[in-house]
Structure formats: structure tokens, C-alpha cells
Amino acid sequence: MRVLVIGSGGREHALAWKIAQSPLVDALYVAPGNGGTETVATNLPIDITDHAAVIAAARENAIDFVVVGPDAQVVAGLGDDVRAAGIACFCPSRAAGQLEGSKSFTKALCDEFDIPTAAYGRFEDEAAALEYLYAQGAPIVIKADGLAAGKGVVVATSVEEAEAAIIDCFSGTFGASGAAVVIEEFMEGEEVSLFVLTDGEAILPLTTAQDHKRAFDGDTGPNTGGMGAYSPAPVMTEALYRDAMARIIEPTVRGMAQRGTPYAGVLYAGLMLTADGPKLVEYNARFGDPECQVMMLRMESDIVPLLHAVATGSLGRHTVSWKPAYALTVIMAAKGYPGHYEKGSEIKGADSLDSADLVVFHAGTKHDRARLLATGGRVLNVTALGTTVKEAQDRAYRGVDAIVWPEGFCRRDIGWREIAREGL
Helix, strand or coil, rough: CCEEEEECCCCHHHHHHHCCCCCCCCCEEEEEECCHHCCCEECCCCCCCCCCHHHHHHHHHHCECCCCCCCHHCCCCCHHHHHHHCEEEEEECCCCCCCHHEEEEEEEHHHHHHCCCCCCEEECCCHHHHHHHHHHCCCEEEEEECCCCCCEEEECCCCCHHHHHHHHCCCCCCCCCCCEEEEEEEEEEEEEEEEEEEEEEEEEEEEEEECCCCCEEECCECCEEEEEEEEEECCCCHHHHHHHHHHHHHHHHHHHHHCCCCCCCCEEEEHHHHHCCCEEEEEEEECCCCEEEEEEECCCHHHHHHHHHHCCCCHHHHHECCCCCCCEEEEEEEEECCCCEEEEEEECCCCHHCCCEEEECCCEEEEEEEEEECCCCCEEEEEEEEEEEEHHHHHHHHHHHHCCCCEEEEECCHHHHHHHCCCC
């Protein structure tokens, strides 16, 4: 099988790294890829927003199977166009991708199928949104309705902070994604991510993870696309898992099929573990980033048959197995991220660290002859295995400390909640 992975981030490097290990794969390409993907695949420097160019490249390279990574391409309907060209594709349809592309779409689905989630209001007018805010008070959550690269969410602890977030959305900070705003009640609890594969009917549970969205230690600073993660998340007990599957995941898959927009892909549920049980925070219509990195390092099964079964509607006969270990990833980002940051700084020492227990996945990098340069905000994902979260954390930070990059920074407390529970 000849496979093409779409994307250029850490998620796509992790997917390519895992796909490259499959004996089913004869050739692997990544478009456009990064400095890490070129070590396991052939990078194709094409514009992935140009669907005709993607299809042309797939035909030119005799691609049998396309795996779409980024949310923007899911929402833009790349999967629909690739399938229309007669090429198998792992990617939800544009219609199904609204689960991530529109928060109000997902809220309406929750209303229709009695899926537990936060109470909310949706507004296309700033004055109406502010009126709702003043009636509700704080703490409260303000979300741009569309995609915002993980940054269009403000958990406001004061009315003034929420007011500023609403004005920011309607001022055009997030473009069309902020043309509508969803205001949600603040849910008390601990957040956890649950991943499943589904072909629209069959559901194959994958695993759990916990992400760290805030930029700085102690969960402080602005929201980011993710500064680190670990998997699995023991806080998601078997009882909580069964509850989430029965009341959230299964009704969603059934509901999407009943609506005539069956969901086929990876379904990533962000859940809040409240005193009343798990509640849906939001859905993502793709593998998480950085959750994908820890998942791929833990997965024992060949991922290619699983992804292909989703794309071809034959998932029901498949299972998945995992290494009996924890995985933890630390994001090394350019100083200034998620705000303004400089590109082009040199990174030393990252290319020689990979081992059986540690892999450095690249997100925003490129090679310039012998030099590795930073080209993005989130740049490297130092990912390690361990028998405990603490052991995986220690191993990951030893990797971080072996990398010489003065222009970068990272959080030093990834996994802190579970390590506190481990008593280490």
C-alpha cells in the first residue's frame, strides 16, 4: 500500500512514524511534512489547502490511501474531495466535521440526543452576548464558534475578563471563526480526553489522555494548542469510561447516522469529570496534538489496518492493543508562543535522541543542510515511555535537557496531577 499523510505538525510526524512501521506500507509520503517526517517518509511540498493539488500529487505518486491529520482540512472537506477522486481516505466528511468546526452544531446535537454537556447560549451579536454574560456572571467560558487553533477559548474568572473575550471575538481576532460566540457555564471537575475510532456504525475505543493547554507551569498563562500530554489517564476509571461511552460517545455516533451525516474517523471527546458524571466539553474530529504523539508511542497494534477499516466501513472485526506503559510528551515551543515568536533559530541535539523509550516528534521544523531550524510556535514533542507517569516524565525531561535551543521554552510540570496522585 502507498500512503499519503496530510499535515505538517507533531501529530502528522507521529502518525507517519507509526504508519512507517507497518509491513503493509510500500511507500509513505507526507504533505507538506516537516524536518522530522522526512526521516520516515518522502515530503511533498504542496499546498494542502489546494485540494486539486493534493489529488494530483496522490495520482502522480500512485497513492492508495490518504490519511488527513489537521482539523482545518477535515472541516474544509478534503476527505470528500479525495474520495470523490476514487482514493480511499481516512477523514470525516465535511458534514460530519462540523462536530469540531462548529461548537453550536455540537451543542445542538447534544440537545437533540440528550448528551450531557454544559448549559450554553450562542450569539451572533456582541450586545446580546454581553447581556447574557451580565445575567450569568462568572466564572464562565467564552468560545469562538469555529476553529481557532486551540486558542479561541477563554475560561474567564471575572465578568471583566469574559467581557474582553467577547469583544475580542467580535472584533475579528479569529476571523470568521469568531463571527458567532458560544458562552458556556463553567463546569467544575477534571478534564480528560477519550479517543475512539468509528466507521459510522462500529465503535473501537482507543485510549485516554490528559492534555495541558495553558502555556506555563501550574496551568497558568494563555491557552495554547497544547504544551504536553500523557496517556493513559488513570483518573478515567472503568466506571467513568462506561458512563462516557453509553451517554456521550454512542449517542453521538448513532445521532450523526440518524441525521444522515455518519461520522467515520477518529472521534476525540474532551470530557469534564463532574460530580454528576462525565460531561462533554467539546469534540475534535481528528487525532489530538499532542495526544496523538503519546498514543502512537503506546500503540502495539499496526495502525494501518485500523485506519483503512474506518475508511472502508469494516471496523467491526478489528481490535487494538497497547504497551503496558505510560507515555508522556513535553512540547518545546518558541519563546513568545502562543503570541508573537521568531522563526529560524537553530536547534542542536534533537536528531540523535531517539531510542526504544524516547522519540522526538517534530512539529515546526525544517532541515537546512546540516542544521535543524525552528519554523513554528510549537516546535518539538519530546515523548517518552515509563512504567509510571513519573518515570515517563523524568525520561522526557532528560531528553528536553539534552536539546540545545536557547530560543525555546517548555513547561516543567507535564503530568503533575497524576504524579501527585502517584505520591511521587
